Amino acid sequence: MEEFTEEKKAACVITLKPKGPISILGDFIIIDEEGNELPKREKISICRCGMSDKMPVCDGTHKGLCF
Ligand code: FES
Secondary structure, three states, X not given: OOOOXXXXXXXXXXXXXXXXXEEEEEOOXXXXXXOXXXXXXXXXXXXXXXXXXXXXXXXXXXXXXXX
């Protein structure tokens, strides 16, 4: 995975992983469907297969799925 650097001049980098999650790296906040802010962190992978047991965070379940 490419590292986030100051030279990129962006607050965060969002990467769509092939057949996997949406990776977010940098300075960001995430608000859940009920309007609550998730704990602040520098990096997160958001599930987009819908099968994670830790929604909205990817737990790796997508790796066993056939796309
Ligand atoms: S994308 Fe990884 S569990 Fe859904």
